Amino acid sequence: CGLFCSQNYPLYIRSVPTENELKFHYTVHTSLDVVDEKISAMGKALVDQRELYLGLLYPTEDYKVYLCYVTNSKVKFVMVVDSSNTALRDNEIRSMFRKLHNSYTDIMCNPFYNPGDRIHSRAFDTMVNSMMMQVC
């Protein structure tokens, strides 16, 4: 259950359970929410990761969506986890986002990678998979 969106279009999506369509929906919603959040936080200068906990999106499904901005209005890391996964603590989420961030930076270091491309890095996939395995 993970998402990786850049400017509202997904660069990388990996979900463990369920279908991706829902995730896409989530992505869109979260992106919108993120935008809203951004607007609300326009005053501040967001330099570091910004972790945005959106809380429940769907009361029924009770998803927790975490957001982590990489760059302002740039890449957003979105993580959607089932609320059933309450075992996840904030620190864990943060660490996961940090890993995501690091992996993403590693990808960016690749001169062959154009920002905005879908992410095909196998290492990234591996990392994300392992992370998601831990969570989901």
Add this chain to the structure above:
Amino acid sequence: TVKDLPLPRFVVSKNEQESRHTALYSSDADNPASYSGVIPPPPPGRIQVKKGSVSHDAVQQRTSTDQQESTSPVVSPQQSPPTSPHTWRKHNRHPSGGNNERPLAGPGPFWAPFSEVQPGSSTSSDPIWSGHSPPPHQENWVSFADTPPTSALLAMHPASVQDQTTVRTVASATTANEIRRQSSSYDDPWKITDEQRQYYVNQFKTIQPDLNGFIPGSAAKEFFTKSKLPILELSHIWELSDFDKDGALTLDEFCAAFHLVVARKNGYDLPEKLPESLMPKLIDLEDSTEVGEQTGEVGYSGSPAEAPPSKSPSMPSLNQTWPELNQSSEQWETFSERSSSSQTLTQFDSNIAPADPDTAIVHPVPIRMTPSKIHMQEMELKRTGSDHANPTSPLLVKPSDLPEENKMSSSVKFTAGNTVTDGYSSSDSYTSDPEQIGNAVTRQRSHSGTSPDNTAPPPPPPRPHASHSRSSSLDMNRSFSVTPGQQQAGVVAYPPAVPPRPQPSQGTGPHVHRSVDADGLIAHTSTSPQQIPEQPNFADFSQFEAFAVSGVNKEEEDEIETHSEVLQVEKPSDSASSLRVAKADGRVEDKAPANVPSSAGKGTTPLAPPPKPIRRRLKSEDELRPEAEEHTQKTGVIAAVLASQPSIPRSVGKDKKAIQASIRRNKETNTVLARLNSELQQQLKDVLEERISLEVQLEQLRPFSHL
């Protein structure tokens, strides 16, 4: 075919290459299976099939060469890559043995074989395989690779030949670089033969003359784009080869990348993880640890699972290589990244930088400070002109303390303390602390100004120092500030207390006093505790002096003595506070009002005179040298008190008690005021000392600037 393989191998012909190819393939297939252990020794053919699908990879596995041959239709091409075999062969000399597949001698041959790259790569893979040879399954071939590389190669040759053909066919675009890359393919499946390495190095030089430098990502991108590999694959190769993720390629990284490109060109699948042989550290270990490298190849076989294991072992070796590489910092960072979580990574990275500069910066500061400090201390010594031993001791002691300021202040304190009565000095030192602090801070700043390095460290020291001194000064300030407030309160309370005092007995007096103190001087007491340690002597001294003085006097003195005794018995805080209050009063120069109110409360006349003379006394004392003055003040105060006492006897006996009580109170007030005076004087002295020290520092700085 196996039998045939050995033959061609020696011939440095395509056969070798082919054999290598096959060997590589097989070895790849085998090695991964055997080495990684994770991958079951799938029939080399299968693996090769996979690779075959990829094109060349399968060929490389020696063991699977045969199978490869069967699976891979590459056979004819073997002939084509003549040059590559040459190069390959050269590589054969590689320890891997017969794996001449990696003859990377000349780029030229590689070019030609590029089309045959596959074969070449296969050959190169053979060497790699040979390195990997240990794998048991197909051990025959593997062992061949290891021990009788030639045989293995030979065996591989046929297969490799076939593969080569396929590879060749697969490998379409063949640029010089590509060929080179191929030639630079790894010896064991991923090992880089010397020839190949040399080729890579040469290529590296074309981009980056400094072998210890980096190839920026953009340049590397252009370079490798020439290989006409898909961007995706190039991206993957980059991910694999850029070990430290710095966006640039070192020589080792470049060689690894090149090697991977060559391999890819030859049809070898890209590993999921960087083969050990390609790890930057491996560059050094390549020749030596062919076997070990194979683990990396495991990934090649396409078992991501293996990647982690191979990676972990490579980690330590990476550590080793890190120092070798010039990317110390990067290596650190990347290594930490890989080895530790991202969190730790960031922390680690962040820790790296500050550590050094801080340490670097810290050093000069203390050193510098000491001289000035010592100087300051010396100055203080001069000023104090007393207790040289003491100043030195504090100096000795203090140097170990915080930055100079602290030392200075402390030394000053000490000196001051030493010079003056402990009680007074302590209090004075405290009072002087703020001044000292300021001076110290300024001194530090001056120091920092002189030494750029100290700029960073100095600030911290001053702060703690300042805080330190501030604390003390604050205490003093607090005490003093409190005292003023308390003075007023105390004064207010005092006057009321005073009146009751004379009436009540001495005990009550003190009680009242205490209560007064307690009430109005709660803060005072709070500060008093701090000051108490500083001024216990004060109290004691004052008490003592008062006591002594009183003792000298008559019966009233006795009373006074008792009173003083009581006072002494009283909490020093009380006396101190009272004294402080009194002193504060004096300081505030409300002595008159304070005394007046106090006296007014009691008996104006008796009180007034005593305070006045005391005040006068104090004032006169102020004029005198602080230390001496303090002393004299004390005596003066005492004298004043005593003087006041004489007036008492004049009063009627009835009033005697009251008067005596008032006298006592006055005495207390006087002592307090005297203390205040002494403290103030001490502060004055300290300030002067600080000024002198500052001046000295200035002078010191000036010559430095001149220098």
